[in-house]
Amino acid sequence: MYEPGRLNGEVFAEQLLLRLFAVHQKRLIRLMIARTPLNATADSSPSAPLAPGTVAPDFSLASAPDATVRLSSLRGRPVILVFYPNDWSPVCGDELSLFNEVLDEFRRHDAELLGISVDSVWCHKAYQEARHLGFSLLADFEPKGGVARAYGAYRDAAGTSERALFVIDRDGVIRWSYLSPVNVNPGADGILTALEALPAPTVAPR
Amino acid sequence: MSPRLVPPVGPDDHESGSPNAPVTLVEYGDFECPHCGAAFPIVERIRERLGDRLRFVFRHFPLAEAHPHAEHAAEIAEAAGEHGAFWAMHRTLFEHQDALDDASLVRYAAGVGLDAEWAAGALAAGTFMSRVRHQFMSGVRSGVNGTPTFFINGMRYDLAVNERVLLATLESAALASSPV
Numbered sequence: 001m002y003e004p005g006r007l008n009g010e011v012f013a014e015q016l017l018l019r020l021f022a023v024h025q026k027r028l029i030r031l032m033i034a035r036t037p038l039n040a041t042a043d044s045s046p047s048a049p050l051a052p053g054t055v056a057p058d059f060s061l062a063s064a065p066d067a068t069v070r071l072s073s074l075r076g077r078p079v080i081l082v083f084y085p086n087d088w089s090p091v092c093g094d095e096l097s098l099f100n101e102v103l104d105e106f107r108r109h110d111a112e113l114l115g116i117s118v119d120s121v122w123c124h125k126a127y128q129e130a131r132h133l134g135f136s137l138l139a140d141f142e143p144k145g146g147v148a149r150a151y152g153a154y155r156d157a158a159g160t161s162e163r164a165l166f167v168i169d170r171d172g173v174i175r176w177s178y179l180s181p182v183n184v185n186p187g188a189d190g191i192l193t194a195l196e197a198l199p200a201p202t203v204a205p206r
Numbered sequence: 207m208s209p210r211l212v213p214p215v216g217p218d219d220h221e222s223g224s225p226n227a228p229v230t231l232v233e234y235g236d237f238e239c240p241h242c243g244a245a246f247p248i249v250e251r252i253r254e255r256l257g258d259r260l261r262f263v264f265r266h267f268p269l270a271e272a273h274p275h276a277e278h279a280a281e282i283a284e285a286a287g288e289h290g291a292f293w294a295m296h297r298t299l300f301e302h303q304d305a306l307d308d309a310s311l312v313r314y315a316a317g318v319g320l321d322a323e324w325a326a327g328a329l330a331a332g333t334f335m336s337r338v339r340h341q342f343m344s345g346v347r348s349g350v351n352g353t354p355t356f357f358i359n360g361m362r363y364d365l366a367v368n369e370r371v372l373l374a375t376l377e378s379a380a381l382a383s384s385p386v
Contacts, residue, residue, distance in 0.1 A: 094352065095351070097269055097271065097272050098269070098346075098351060098352065100271050101269055101270065101271060101342070102346055105343070105346070131271065131272065132271045132272075133271075134271075184351075185351035185352055186351065187346070187349050187350065187351035188346050189346060189347050189348070189349050192346070192347070
């Protein structure tokens with residue numbers, strides 16, 4: 001492309017430089033991903049999270065030492081399932097902390113947010129208190145990762161769940177699912193977009 | 207998942223540098239976040255280095271549950287912004303991350319020329335709360351997933367926040383969009 005007042009060589013050099021940076025950014029990201037154990041599972045059997053349209057497998061998991069949550073008991077309300085590898089992620093502004101800040105927006109859709117990892121109820125309790133999390137953390141502890149497996153969100157090599165998100169509608173059907181690279185916080189935008197796309201509750205007055 | 211800045215930089219934003227700069231760097235940050243504190247001198251040096259070629263915009267992304275002072279710190283910066291002192295307050299807050307309690311915030315407000323009583327009242331009444339929340343939610347919708355998150359000419363920057371890489375990326379973006 002010819003641009004008046006500029007040398008073609010200059011334009012070319014600039015394009016080349018841009019290309020280099022784009023490649024560089026991609027390579028760095030790939031490197032970061034490759035350094036995590038995700039790579040170990042990627043070769044054998046990559047996880048495939050249950051797809052939209054699938055009836056969400058029911059489960060009953062401990063949410064506290066003396067309480068359990070059954071998914072089917074939440075029928076009539078949208079449910080957000082957040083599978084994450086482990087409690088005590090060392091970064092600030094991690095995935096769960098971010099979702100915690102966005103809870104009001106989720107509640108505007110009457111949605112219930114449930115965090116799920118293979119950690120025990122006691123571990124969850126300490127983590128929840130330390131981070132002031134305003135939603136339930138479920139212990140997918142025995143059989144270990146059983147629910148994560150049912151949702152196609154378990155990493156065998158690591159022995160933890162994937163970083164996977166599911167939005168389930170009021171009738172218990174998965175409407176959106178997303179598998180994030182395990183070291184990438186997926187953010188809340190996808191969940192909000194999925195909630196906005198759900199049909200309004202049928203009880204609404206005409 | 208959109209890694210694009212929504213809404214784009216507009217009249218409600220706090221910006222420094224030249225409005226006609228070929229490259230715009232937007233930071234979503236939290237005044238109490240140590241990573242943002244670490245990024246502050248990097249961004250300062252880059253602003254100095256690029257001069258008129260860079261427009262820098264700061265938007266609030268306080269992780270209030272994790273950082274108990276972050277919300278009020280963001281609000282006091284907005285209060286300062288009402289009196290043309292946003293950037294002075296921005297600097298003060300990042301230079302005093304270890305003392306962001308309300309009494310300190312009001313003292314900083316007085317330090318940048320605000321009426322201390324008015325500033326204390328604005329914090330107590332939550333005068334600037336909705337403005338901060340609005341910026342936070344724009345970050346959520348833009349794919350901000352932690353702090354600091356940077357956008358260069360509207361695209362999320364996913365590389366390491368170190369001076370060399372950030373500067374090189376900004377330089378190339380400036381080249382790509384510089385006027386003929």
